[in-house]
Amino acid sequence: MRFITLLLSVMLVFSTTQLSAATETKDGSEAPGTMAYYELSPSIVVNVKGREKYIRCDVQLMTRDETRLPAISLHAPALRHELILLLSDQQGAEIRTTKGKEKLRKVALKSLQAVMKNLxxxxxxxxxxFTTYLVQ
Structure with a gap:
């Protein structure tokens, strides 16, 4: 039992994927930086409006400054809450289309940015x- 607990703890620590890369500044020149990704887990599953019954999705958040990862991790519950509220207010038929998915992605990004700005x-x-996206 202790082994499983230890294994799950290690998996949680390493669930954040980091990627080093150069970022582009506003004037178009390359500036050194490190991008990092944070996975909101477990999957988000919520009921949606309309004929479709639910959406299940996995979400990765990207920051261009890996030093921001601790803030994202700390406020992950607030970010998940915001996504759950946003997703549950969607019409299932609309978010099934490619345009609907992209529109939802942009709205979700703005919502999560507003949460972080506030916090x-x-x-x-x-x-x-969205790394997994299923509407049924």
């Missing part, structure tokens, strides 16, 4: 990606 004074999150 830490900075938008912190630069991109949001």
């Amino acid at each position: 830490v004074g900075d938008e912190t999150i630069d991109e949001l990606f």
Whole structure:
């Protein structure tokens, strides 16, 4: 039992995937930086409006500054809460289409940026990606 607990703890620590890369500044020049990803887990499953019954999705949040990961991790419950409320207010038929998915992604990103701005004074999150997306 202790082994399983230890294994789950290690998996939780390593569930954040980091990627080093160069970022582009506003003037178009390359500036050194490190991008990092944070996985909101477990999967988000909520009921939606309309004929479709629910959505299940996995979400990865990207920041262009890996030093922001602790803030994202700390406020992950608030971010999940915001996504749950947002997703449960969607019409299932609309979010099944490619355009609907992209529109939802952009709205979700803005919502999570607003949450982070309110909590830490900075938008912190630069991109949001659905890595699994199922509407039924």
